[in-house]
Amino acid sequence: GQQVMQIPQYQHVQEGEDFTTYCNSSTTLSNIQWYKQRPGGHPVFLIQLVKSGEVKKQKRLTFQFGEAKKNSSLHITATQTTDVGTYFCAGPGSSNTGKLIFGQGTTLQVKP
Amino acid sequence: EAGVAQSPRYKIIEKRQSVAFWCNPISGHATLYWYQQILGQGPKLLIQFQNNGVVDDSQLPKDRFSAERLKGVDSTLKIQPAKLEDSAVYLCASSLDRGLAAEQYFGPGTRLTVT
Numbered sequence: 001g002q003q004v005m006q007i008p009q010y011q012h013v014q015e016g017e018d019f020t021t022y023c024n025s026s027t028t029l030s031n032i033q034w035y036k037q038r039p040g041g042h043p044v045f046l047i048q049l050v051k052s053g054e055v056k057k058q059k060r061l062t063f064q065f066g067e068a069k070k071n072s073s074l075h076i077t078a079t080q081t082t083d084v085g086t087y088f089c090a091g092p093g094s095s096n097t098g099k100l101i102f103g104q105g106t107t108l109q110v111k112p
Numbered sequence: 113e114a115g116v117a118q119s120p121r122y123k124i125i126e127k128r129q130s131v132a133f134w135c136n137p138i139s140g141h142a143t144l145y146w147y148q149q150i151l152g153q154g155p156k157l158l159i160q161f162q163n164n165g166v167v168d169d170s171q172l173p174k175d176r177f178s179a180e181r182l183k184g185v186d187s188t189l190k191i192q193p194a195k196l197e198d199s200a201v202y203l204c205a206s207s208l209d210r211g212l213a214a215e216q217y218f219g220p221g222t223r224l225t226v227t
Contacts, residue, residue, distance in 0.1 A: 004154075033215070042203060042218040043155065088154050097167045098143060098207065098214050102154030 002027050004091050006103035014111050019076040021106035023089035030092055032065055032072045033100065038085040046087075079110045114138065116219035118204050124225045130192035133222045136185070137206030143167075145216065146179055146189050147203040155203055161187065194226045 003026040013019050023032065031050045035043040047056055049065035049072060056063045062075045072089055086105040093099035117136040125131050137144050143162050147155035158177065160168040164184040172179070176195070181187040191198055201221040207214035 042221050043205075043216075044218070045215045048215065090154075093157075093168075095168060095170075097160060098209070099145075099157055099160055099168050100216065102156070104152070104154050 002091075002094050002101055004089060004101045004103040006089060006106050008106055009104065010107045010109070012109045012111065013079050015081060016078050019079050019083070019108055021074050021087050021089075021108075023072040023074075023103055025070045025091050027091075027094065028069050030069075032069075033090045034063060034072075034074055035088045035090060035102075036085050037088065037105070041085075043088060076108075079108070081110050081112055084108060084110050116204055116206055116217055118202075118219035118222055120222055121220060122223050122225075124227065125194055127196055127226050128193040130190065131194055131224065132188050132190045133202050133204075133224075135187045135189070135204030135219060137187075137204070138217055141206035141208055141217070142184075143207045143209060143214065144181055144187050145205040145207075146187070147205065147218075149201045149203055149221070151200070158189070191224075194224075196226050199224060199226045 005024050007022050033048045034046040037043045047063050052069050053067045054065040060077045064073045086107045088102050088105045090100040090102045093101050119134050145160050146158045148158050149155045158172045159179045161181040164181050179189045201223050203221045204219040205216040207216045
């Protein structure tokens with residue numbers, strides 16, 4: 001079945017270092033969404049990418065959607081302790097019902 | 113705007129017992145989702161409602177799990193009987209519509225421990 005995979009599973013960085021997580025889908029996606037889940041919290045929507053090759057920025061966060069619309073990345077510049085959490089990418093399921101298939105997430109730890 | 117409400121926040125039961133979770137979505141959101149999130153994994157969709165109709169329940173273990181959204185607003189998810197592997201966080205989410213671009217808003221979740 002359709003799969004969404006993320007790497008790495010865990011990343012430990014020193015505060016101020018950059019961080020990148022990569023997302024790959026087994027199928028072409030019409031769009032991709034990114035969510036952040038703080039420790040003990042629930043997923044919170046960050047952004048959606050729709051166009052091939054699209055790049056969007058939110059302050060220190062840069063999101064990219066691949067040209068083939070099968071991969072995406074999230075890059076954080078100069079991490080801060082507030083960036084700690086698990087970042088999930090999610091793509092729509094093949095049934096076109098609005099269902100999302102989530103990756104397993106990348107957990108970011110930031111050492112002050 | 114009030115967020116998605118869920119209760120209880122925590123539940124501990126023994127295997128073979130039954131349990132029910134409640135969710136109240138954001139007012140006006142037609143689509144409601146129940147997800148299961150096992151520790152260290154991403155959320156997995158169990159069931160999706162559009163108003164009071166089921167859109168997708170392909171990954172719901174129907175021999176033990178059931179869900180309803182009778183009036184198209186709040187929803188309950190039930191497990192009967194529970195197994196050890198049902199230990200997880202059960203997340204409810206809602207969206208304004210079920211389109212492919214629909215942002216989903218998650219509730220705080222119910223952490224279930226089955227002993």
